Amino acid sequence: MRDSLIIEGGHRVCGEVRVSGAKNASLVIIAASILARGRTQLENVPKIKDVEVLLDILKYQGCLVEWEDDGTLAIEVPDNILTESPYELSKKLRASNLLLGSLLGRRRQAKISLPGGCDIGSRPMDLHLKGLQVLGSKVVLEHGYIEASVIKLQGGRIYLDFPSVGATENIMMLASTTPGTTIIDNAAKEPEIVDLANFLSAMGAKIRGAGTDLIKIEGTEELKAVRYAVIPDRIEAGTYMAAAAATGGDVMIENVIPTHLLPIKAKLEEIGADVTQINGGIRVRGNDKIYPVDIKTLPYPGFPTDMQSQMLAILTIAQGTSVIVENVFENRFQMVDELKRMGAKVKVEGHTAVVEGVPHLHGARVKATDLRAGAALILAALIARGQTEIDNAHYIFRGYEDIENKLRGLGVKVIS
Numbered sequence: 128m129r130d131s132l133i134i135e136g137g138h139r140v141c142g143e144v145r146v147s148g149a150k151n152a153s154l155v156i157i158a159a160s161i162l163a164r165g166r167t168q169l170e171n172v173p174k175i176k177d178v179e180v181l182l183d184i185l186k187y188q189g190c191l192v193e194w195e196d197d198g199t200l201a202i203e204v205p206d207n208i209l210t211e212s213p214y215e216l217s218k219k220l221r222a223s224n225l226l227l228g229s230l231l232g233r234r235r236q237a238k239i240s241l242p243g244g245c246d247i248g249s250r251p252m253d254l255h256l257k258g259l260q261v262l263g264s265k266v267v268l269e270h271g272y273i274e275a276s277v278i279k280l281q282g283g284r285i286y287l288d289f290p291s292v293g294a295t296e297n298i299m300m301l302a303s304t305t306p307g308t309t310i311i312d313n314a315a316k317e318p319e320i321v322d323l324a325n326f327l328s329a330m331g332a333k334i335r336g337a338g339t340d341l342i343k344i345e346g347t348e349e350l351k352a353v354r355y356a357v358i359p360d361r362i363e364a365g366t367y368m369a370a371a372a373a374t375g376g377d378v379m380i381e382n383v384i385p386t387h388l389l390p391i392k393a394k395l396e397e398i399g400a401d402v403t404q405i406n407g408g409i410r411v412r413g414n415d416k417i418y419p420v421d422i423k424t425l426p427y428p429g430f431p432t433d434m435q436s437q438m439l440a441i442l443t444i445a446q447g448t449s450v451i452v453e454n455v456f457e458n459r460f461q462m463v464d465e466l467k468r469m470g471a472k473v474k475v476e477g478h479t480a481v482v483e484g485v486p487h488l489h490g491a492r493v494k495a496t497d498l499r500a501g502a503a504l505i506l507a508a509l510i511a512r513g514q515t516e517i518d519n520a521h522y523i524f525r526g527y528e529d530i531e532n533k534l535r536g537l538g539v540k541v542i543s
């Protein structure tokens with residue numbers, strides 16, 4: 128497969144698309160399956176690159192991993208699962224840091240390669256480590272690895288300076304099998320946190336408050352393997368919603384949880400789209416004008432940072448100037464230089480991007496720099512006149528299942 132996508136712009140995006148399972152719920156739930164004895168069976172896990180890499184790590188560690196005929200993902204974890212996640216594999220996936228909490232929760236030790244930074248920021252792990260240490264883990268950072276072991280595990284109270292999704296998840300996983308009561312203050316409230324809590328509870332964990340900023344966990348002896356279905360991907364859904372809104376299209380998006388999409392629905396309505404809920408799906412109709420809007424990304428339930436790049440891309444042709452403030456990551460305007468090659472007028476000052484609407488974009492050869500920047504370039508290509516070639520398309524395949532065929536199903540001319 129080429130590492131590029133060629134897209135013909137200037138057409139309305141119309142039709143139906145089914146959203147896959149959530150990448151960010153699947154990754155943490157796959158990691159959490161390490162906590163359980165027996166055969167875990169996960170439904171609705173998307174076949175995307177990030178999932179493939181995490182499963183490669185589990186296989187390296189001795190787990191049995193298989194996709195059953197109906198698409199269910201089965202994972203069996205041996206009692207002597209290897210507690211090291213090798214650099215060669217971990218460096219490909221930031222989310223490999225979620226193995227810290229589950230390996231400690233199961234084997235009381237873990238050695239994972241310190242995930243490198245990526246294009247959207249330095250991605251520190253200080254809050255993860257603070258939480259694991261409060262519960263009684265000893266953490267050593269050296270030679271690019273985090274080596275964690277247990278002195279004496281005991282529930283405790285952890286305040287997160289920032290409601291970090293990954294830190295909340297790692298603490299939840301370790302706390303699930305840590306004797307005593309653990310409280311996480313200022314916890315992340317994302318839907319993927321609730322999905323993890325539901326999965327852990329199904330396995331026998333005692334967790335209350337997931338989805339609020341205070342989560343309480345009573346440690347339990349042993350967790351058992353279960354069958355569980357992962358929630359739909361709200362960011363994939365939002366990306367297709369934005370495609371309809373930006374091209375004056377009409378798209379019916381199936382397999383969504385509407386409440387997860389409220390911040391995205393609100394913003395797309397502000398730019399002029401019509402967004403309606405119909406029998407468990409969402410219908411988005413764009414109109415011929417795109418109004419400028421201001422966006423501030425925030426932890427859930429604020430506007431999601433993972434939709435910021437996509438919104439910036441479509442606001443390049445708004446009837447006026449939009450201001451976008453990125454409050455979650457320190458460097459998430461990487462795609463602006465590529466959008467400028469397509470005729471966009473954007474000025475970036477620190478965490479703020481000022482987007483001055485232009486009459487239209489024109490196709491160009493551009494390159495993806497991270498997953499959501501890649502998604503933004505697809506949206507830019509859809510609204511541009513002429514053809515756009517997006518290099519480094521592998522970034523996009525990390526998080527969007529079967530995106531070429533889903534776009535073709537919406538009438539988009541895609542060559543991959």
Ligand code: EPZ
Nearest residue numbers: 151222250251252253254255289291292293294433455456
């Ligand atoms: C998760 O990343 C998601 N990834 C990200 O999605 C998402 O953008 C992010 O949450 C925010 O919603 C997965 O779930 C696999 P954070 P995570 O810890 O857990 C700072 C995508 O495109 N921070 O909430 O790494 C950090 O630097 C990806 O699907 C610390 O300072 O995000 C960042 O500025 C991208 N110290 C902010 O918190 C820490 O110990 C948010 O990070 C941890 C984080």
